[in-house]
Amino acid sequence: MTTAEIREKILNDVVFMGLRSAVGVIFILHGMSKFNPGFANNLPNMGLPIEMQIPLALAELVPGILIIVGVLSRLSASLLAVVMLGAIFMIKGAKSITGQGGVELDLILLASVLVVMIVGPGRISIAQAIKKLPRCLH
Numbered sequence: 001m002t003t004a005e006i007r008e009k010i011l012n013d014v015v016f017m018g019l020r021s022a023v024g025v026i027f028i029l030h031g032m033s034k035f036n037p038g039f040a041n042n043l044p045n046m047g048l049p050i051e052m053q054i055p056l057a058l059a060e061l062v063p064g065i066l067i068i069v070g071v072l073s074r075l076s077a078s079l080l081a082v083v084m085l086g087a088i089f090m091i092k093g094a095k096s097i098t099g100q101g102g103v104e105l106d107l108i109l110l111a112s113v114l115v116v117m118i119v120g121p122g123r124i125s126i127a128q129a130i131k132k133l134p135r136c137l138h
Helices: 003-033 037-046 050-069 073-091 104-119 126-131
Strands: none
Touching (some): 003 050, 003 073, 003 104, 050 073
16 A cells, blocks of 8 residues: 555545534534523424423434444434434425525535445544454453
8 A cells, every 4th residue: 555545544534533523513512402491492383392302402412422432323323314304304394405494504414424324433433443452352
């Protein structure tokens, strides 16, 4: 393997970790904001019971953390894809891509979690580090 190929692989790994981190941070922040009582009070306007506040908050917060560290990434990305499909079709009604009620950010997040779901956590992740542990430590 040439030095250029090694650099390219390292760059790809770092860029993918950056994608996972950006997506994870967005979902962590969105999940944390859902613990706000104002969000719970707005749930009936979205056709959801107030009791869904904590499950909805955790459905974004926990997978966001797991995607960043690279553990259970595919499962977490799958859950977040469902969350984003719900946001696009149930909450926003998929009325337009841009403008008021637009779903452009939702679509970018959906596409990003679909990439993580298909590719997995990548080589810079806890899951990859665990795979490289000597057999005696498993």
